[in-house]
Amino acid sequence: MTTVEQPGSRARRGTVDDAPDESTVVKEVPDWLRRQRRREARLRRTVLLALVVLVAGAVFARWREDPGTVLASGLRPVGAVIASPAGDAAAGAGVPDAPAGPATAADGSASGAPDSSAAAHAEEDAPAEPAPVASQQPVPSSGAGSISAVEIPGGAVKATGRTVAYGIDIEDGLPVSAADFAAVVHTVLVDDRGWQTKDAVRFVPVSPAERAAGAHVDIRVTLASPTLTASLCAPLNTSTEQVSCWNGMRAVLNLTRWVRGASTYGDDLASYRDYLVSHEVGHGLGHGHVNCPGPGQPSPVMVQQTKDLEGCTAWPWPTSP
Incomplete structure (x- = not known):
């Protein structure tokens, strides 16, 4: 007797249908790659921290010169x-x-x-x-x-x-x-x-x-x-x-x-x-810099006289002549 095989009744072993769906495969990350990614993350954090410190140092140095x-x-x-x-x-x-x-x-x-x-x-x-x-x-x-x-x-x-x-x-x-x-x-x-x-x-x-x-x-x-x-x-x-x-x-x-x-x-x-x-x-004593009050006048002592008299005449004392 000839047997007529019904559709779907054959055991489909060894066919591509037996392969798992790619969407369900979990690919294991090698240890060396994990280590490399950790190193890269640490490097990024270090660079960011260095930039923050550099900027903060520049701001602080500027503040100290005010x-x-x-x-x-x-x-x-x-x-x-x-x-x-x-x-x-x-x-x-x-x-x-x-x-x-x-x-x-x-x-x-x-x-x-x-x-x-x-x-x-x-x-x-x-x-x-x-x-x-x-x-x-x-x-x-x-x-x-x-x-x-x-x-x-x-x-x-x-x-x-x-x-x-x-x-x-x-x-x-x-x-x-x-x-x-x-x-x-x-x-x-x-x-x-x-x-x-x-x-x-x-x-x-x-x-x-x-x-x-x-x-x-x-x-x-x-x-x-x-x-x-x-x-x-x-x-x-x-x-x-x-x-x-x-x-x-x-x-x-x-x-x-x-x-x-x-x-x-x-x-x-x-x-x-x-x-x-x-x-x-x-x-x-708490005195800051001042400017020359006018050409030919005695320079206030807090003018930067070493650098420039700004039109004043040299005068080394805090009080007026």
């Missing part, structure tokens, strides 16, 4: 509020009494203010060309790299006014008499044409022995070589302009300026030094 100064003795700088005063302890590799938490600015100021609204005031503000000098006397690029407190000349201390305790420092190994430097700074601070008269303050000297015993200092006036100036004023770049700065609680006076002066003062180096001390300490 105008603003502060003095840590209860005196309030213009437009700033002090959160807490900085201490007199050293905070720098191999540099005694280095300012802690600096924010800087070129030959005029900076601020290591604890208040976030106070940042740096620059005297030179990074001119495109090196700021001019009055002479080309040789100046060593570096000294010993360490700082020593200097004895301050004696004399009567003003009886009234807000107290501003100050110390004087000099980098070891500089070709400048520490006693002569201290005498100039002290004379400028107590001069009747100075900040004591203008701001009704009272500068009180703090000796090296008193500082070693822990006495508080509001302002440190420091003479430093160009190399140490750059370190104390960082992150501000002072090397191109050979400028000074106010940073933290320290007025850092660049040896190049102290020795060579500036062309704006011609050969009157003594008056330029008076200006340099007055200007830097002015930042410490």
Whole structure:
């Protein structure tokens, strides 16, 4: 008998119909591919984090160069509020009494203010060309790299006014008499044409022995070589302009300026030094930069006189002549 096979009754083994539907196949990812994908993911996260840090660092550096100064003795700088005063302890590799938490600015100021609204005031503000000098006397690029407190000349201390305790420092190994430097700074601070008269303050000297015993200092006036100036004023770049700065609680006076002066003062180096001390300490008292009020007028001391008199005549004192 012939059997007629009914449709669908044949066992269809070995036909393509027995193959599983591709949509149901789960393809296993090799271990090496999983590891590679993990590495790529980590790399992407690392690159993203690096970009975030870079941008944040650039923003922070820009913030620190914005105008603003502060003095840590209860005196309030213009437009700033002090959160807490900085201490007199050293905070720098191999540099005694280095300012802690600096924010800087070129030959005029900076601020290591604890208040976030106070940042740096620059005297030179990074001119495109090196700021001019009055002479080309040789100046060593570096000294010993360490700082020593200097004895301050004696004399009567003003009886009234807000107290501003100050110390004087000099980098070891500089070709400048520490006693002569201290005498100039002290004379400028107590001069009747100075900040004591203008701001009704009272500068009180703090000796090296008193500082070693822990006495508080509001302002440190420091003479430093160009190399140490750059370190104390960082992150501000002072090397191109050979400028000074106010940073933290320290007025850092660049040896190049102290020795060579500036062309704006011609050969009157003594008056330029008076200006340099007055200007830097002015930042410490909270004063920002100003402009020349008019051609031929005496320059306010907070004009960036090292850089340009702006039509004014040189004048190194806070008070008017």
